[in-house]
Amino acid sequence: MKPVERRLLRELPALRSHMTCSAALALLGAGLVVVQVSLLATVLADGFAGHGFRTATLAALGAVMASRALLSWTRGVLAERAAADLKRGLRDRITARLRQTGPVHMATRRHGETATLLTRGLDALDPYVVGYLPTMAATAVVPLTVVGWLWWTDWTSALVVVVTLPLIPVFGALVGMHTARRTAHQWRLLARLGGHFLDVVAGLPTLRAFGRERHQTRVVGEMADAHRRATMRTLRVAFLSSFVLETVATFSVALVAVPVGLRLLGGGTDLRTALVVLFLAPEAYLPLRAMGAAFHNSAEGIAVAERVFAILDDEPPKPGRGTCGGRADGARRGQAGGTRRSPVRDTTRRGPVGGIRRDPVSGARHGPVNGALQDRVASTRHGPVSDTRRDPVSDMPDARTAHLCLDRVTVRYPDRAVPALRNVSLSVRPGEHIALVGPSGAGKSTLLALLLGFVAPASGRVTLGGTDLVTSDAVPPDPCPPDHCPPDLARPDACPPDRCPRDRCPRDQVRPDLDAWPDLDAWRAQVAWVPQRPHLFAASVADNIRLGRPDASDAEVRRAACAASADLFVEALPQGYDTLLGEHGTGLSAGQRQRIALARAFLMDAPVLLLDEPTAHLDPESEAAVTRATVDLMRGRTSIVVAHRTSLLPHADRIITVRAGGLVLPRPEPELVPAPAPEPAPAPGKGKVAS
Incomplete structure (x- = not known):
C-alpha cells in the first residue's frame, strides 16, 4: 500500500469503516462460496452416482446463491456511499484550505487545474473506493479461507495453490510500477489541459483581438491529442497486465486440475x-486477478489523492509578531498548548449563503430568489439560513469605537x-476617512489585503482596539518601547525616543483575557469590501447584492440598490x-457592476469600509x-480608499x-489621474493632507 x-x-475515518465493512463482507462472501461449492459438488456427485437430486440440497443451494447476490448488491451500495462521502469530505477540506490560505495565495495557482481537481479529478476516486478497496479486502480474506478449506479437503491440491498463489501479485507488481508512472503522467496532462482550456x-476576446485564436485552437488540440496518446499507452499496459495475470492464474489452476x-x-x-477442489481453486486466484484490474482502474484516483494532499499540505506564509505589546513566543501559541483556535473558522457548518424563506406574517421573501448562487457559493445541506456574518463573537472589539x-x-x-x-x-481613528495614493505596485492593494486577512505579515501586528487581528490573539497592554515611532510617520528611524504615541494608538480597550480567542470572521463581519473589479456570480441581481447578508x-x-444608484438600471x-x-456579471457594464458591489456594502452596513480604486477604468458618467x-x-x-483619481x-x-x-508623508504624489467630471465641494474640514 502506497503512503498516500x-x-x-x-x-478519513469513513474510509477506514468502509475498509472494515468490506473485509467483513468479503469474509462472509468467502464462507458462502465454500458452502455453495460444497453443495454444488454434492448435487453433481449424487447425480452421477444415480442417487437423484435431493430437494433440501437444491433449496439450500438456491438460498446460498440468492444470499451471494444480496451480499454483492449490499457491497456495491455501501461502496458507492463511501465514495460519495469521501469526495464530499475532500472537497470540503480543499475548499476550506483554499479559504484559509486566502485569495492572494490562491492566485499563485492555475484556477483551471484546481477546478479540474475538484470536479473530474475527485471523480477518479470512484474506482478506487468502489472497486479497489473492496477487492483488496477480499484479497486479504478470500484466499486464506479457500486455501484453509482446500487443506482440510485435499492438502496436496492446497499445497499447489499455496506455491503458485504468490506468482500473481509478483507479476502484477512488476507491471503495476510501470503503470503508476504512466497514470501519473496522464493525470498531469489532463490537469494541464483543463487549466489551459x-x-x-x-x-478568448483578447485572443481574437490579436488574431491568435486559431493558434490556441491548435494548441488545445495538441494537448488533447497528447492526453489521448497517454491514455492509450496506459490502457495498453493495463491490458498487458490483465493478460499476464490471467495467463498465470490459468496455468496455476491447470497445475491443480x-x-x-x-x-x-x-x-x-x-x-x-x-469437484470441490476444481471449483474452489479458481476462487483462490479470483480476488488477485480482480485486484490487478482494479488497481489499473484506480491508479488515476491515487494520483489525484496525491495532488489533493499536496494542496492540503501547502502552507501559506506564517504571520509574524511585533514587539510592542507582543510576546516572543506568540507565533508558537496553540501549537504547543493545543488550546488556540484557528483564525479561520470551518464555515462548512454555517449553512448556505442563500436560501428562500417567507415571513409568515408579511409574506416577504428572504434570501435569494433562485438557488444558483447558493449552489455555487456554499453547501446547501446544513439547514436553514442564518446570518452568521452579522453576529460576530463578543471577543472582537467594536470597530465603531476602536482604533485600527x-x-x-x-x-x-x-x-x-x-x-x-x-x-x-x-x-x-473610528469614523476617519483615509485615502491611499501612489504608483501602481507600491503596495496599496496589499495593504487592503492585509486588513482583510488575505495575507499575513512577516512581522508586525494589525490590531483593533488592542486585539491582534492576524493571529486572533488578545494582547495585554504592555508599554511601548522607547524607540516606537508614531504610527503615521514614514521613517521609524527618524522618530525621537520621547514620542511614544500611546495617545495616537490607544490601548485602553485591550482585553487581557487570554482565554478569549476572537475569530477572524468576526473582524470581517465588520468590514465591507469593494474591490476594483468586483466578482459577480452567475445568479440573479438580488442574489449578488445579498452576498453579505443572505x-x-x-x-x-x-x-441598498437605491442608495448605490443602481436601482434605475436594475x-x-x-x-x-x-x-x-x-x-462575472456578463450583461452589465463596468460601472453597473461597481454599483452592484456598492449595493452589497450598503446592505451589509459594516462600520469599516475598504475600497480598492472604485472609480478606476470607468467613463466620466459612470465615475460620477x-x-x-x-x-x-x-x-x-x-x-x-485606494485612489488613482482625484x-x-x-x-x-x-x-x-x-x-x-512604505508610507510617505505629508502630501500626495502627482501620479493621480485628474477627475474627468466636476465634483461637489468638499465638506468643511475635509481634504487636508495628513501631517
Missing part, C-alpha cells in the same frame, strides 16, 4: 472431493525578494432584480455616479502616499 493510501485511511476561454484428474482416474480420490492600528508591519510574498510592505505603521428581505435589497433589466447574470454612491457610503464609517480625495480626512512598500 495509508494517509487516506488514516485521515479555462485560460483560453477566459481570454491435472493431478486431481489423474488421481480421480486412478481411484486416489472421490468425485465429490475432486498597524504596528511596523512587513509583508513578503514567497516569490519576491522585495517586501510588498515594509515597516508600515498607521493608526486609523437573510435580507426584498425591500432591504431594493433600498429595474430596467428584463426581470428586474430576478434577472440572471452571466459569469459611483463617486456619489461611494461618498454616501463613507458617511459615518471608517473608510480606507474624485474621492476631497472627502478624505488624510491622504497618504504609498511608495515602494
Whole structure:
C-alpha cells in the first residue's frame, strides 16, 4: 500500500469503516462460496452416482446463491456511499484550505487545474473506493479461507495453490510500477489541459483581438491529442497486465486440475472431493486477478489523492509578531498548548449563503430568489439560513469605537525578494476617512489585503482596539518601547525616543483575557469590501447584492440598490432584480457592476469600509455616479480608499502616499489621474493632507 493510501485511511475515518465493512463482507462472501461449492459438488456427485437430486440440497443451494447476490448488491451500495462521502469530505477540506490560505495565495495557482481537481479529478476516486478497496479486502480474506478449506479437503491440491498463489501479485507488481508512472503522467496532462482550456476561454476576446485564436485552437488540440496518446499507452499496459495475470492464474489452476484428474482416474480420490477442489481453486486466484484490474482502474484516483494532499499540505506564509505589546513566543501559541483556535473558522457548518424563506406574517421573501448562487457559493445541506456574518463573537472589539492600528508591519510574498510592505505603521481613528495614493505596485492593494486577512505579515501586528487581528490573539497592554515611532510617520528611524504615541494608538480597550480567542470572521463581519473589479456570480441581481447578508428581505435589497444608484438600471433589466447574470456579471457594464458591489456594502452596513480604486477604468458618467454612491457610503464609517483619481480625495480626512512598500508623508504624489467630471465641494474640514 502506497503512503498516500495509508494517509487516506488514516485521515478519513469513513474510509477506514468502509475498509472494515468490506473485509467483513468479503469474509462472509468467502464462507458462502465454500458452502455453495460444497453443495454444488454434492448435487453433481449424487447425480452421477444415480442417487437423484435431493430437494433440501437444491433449496439450500438456491438460498446460498440468492444470499451471494444480496451480499454483492449490499457491497456495491455501501461502496458507492463511501465514495460519495469521501469526495464530499475532500472537497470540503480543499475548499476550506483554499479559504484559509486566502485569495492572494490562491492566485499563485492555475484556477483551471484546481477546478479540474475538484470536479473530474475527485471523480477518479470512484474506482478506487468502489472497486479497489473492496477487492483488496477480499484479497486479504478470500484466499486464506479457500486455501484453509482446500487443506482440510485435499492438502496436496492446497499445497499447489499455496506455491503458485504468490506468482500473481509478483507479476502484477512488476507491471503495476510501470503503470503508476504512466497514470501519473496522464493525470498531469489532463490537469494541464483543463487549466489551459479555462485560460483560453477566459481570454478568448483578447485572443481574437490579436488574431491568435486559431493558434490556441491548435494548441488545445495538441494537448488533447497528447492526453489521448497517454491514455492509450496506459490502457495498453493495463491490458498487458490483465493478460499476464490471467495467463498465470490459468496455468496455476491447470497445475491443480491435472493431478486431481489423474488421481480421480486412478481411484486416489472421490468425485465429490475432486469437484470441490476444481471449483474452489479458481476462487483462490479470483480476488488477485480482480485486484490487478482494479488497481489499473484506480491508479488515476491515487494520483489525484496525491495532488489533493499536496494542496492540503501547502502552507501559506506564517504571520509574524511585533514587539510592542507582543510576546516572543506568540507565533508558537496553540501549537504547543493545543488550546488556540484557528483564525479561520470551518464555515462548512454555517449553512448556505442563500436560501428562500417567507415571513409568515408579511409574506416577504428572504434570501435569494433562485438557488444558483447558493449552489455555487456554499453547501446547501446544513439547514436553514442564518446570518452568521452579522453576529460576530463578543471577543472582537467594536470597530465603531476602536482604533485600527498597524504596528511596523512587513509583508513578503514567497516569490519576491522585495517586501510588498515594509515597516508600515498607521493608526486609523473610528469614523476617519483615509485615502491611499501612489504608483501602481507600491503596495496599496496589499495593504487592503492585509486588513482583510488575505495575507499575513512577516512581522508586525494589525490590531483593533488592542486585539491582534492576524493571529486572533488578545494582547495585554504592555508599554511601548522607547524607540516606537508614531504610527503615521514614514521613517521609524527618524522618530525621537520621547514620542511614544500611546495617545495616537490607544490601548485602553485591550482585553487581557487570554482565554478569549476572537475569530477572524468576526473582524470581517465588520468590514465591507469593494474591490476594483468586483466578482459577480452567475445568479440573479438580488442574489449578488445579498452576498453579505443572505437573510435580507426584498425591500432591504431594493433600498441598498437605491442608495448605490443602481436601482434605475436594475429595474430596467428584463426581470428586474430576478434577472440572471452571466459569469462575472456578463450583461452589465463596468460601472453597473461597481454599483452592484456598492449595493452589497450598503446592505451589509459594516462600520469599516475598504475600497480598492472604485472609480478606476470607468467613463466620466459612470465615475460620477459611483463617486456619489461611494461618498454616501463613507458617511459615518471608517473608510480606507485606494485612489488613482482625484474624485474621492476631497472627502478624505488624510491622504497618504504609498511608495515602494512604505508610507510617505505629508502630501500626495502627482501620479493621480485628474477627475474627468466636476465634483461637489468638499465638506468643511475635509481634504487636508495628513501631517
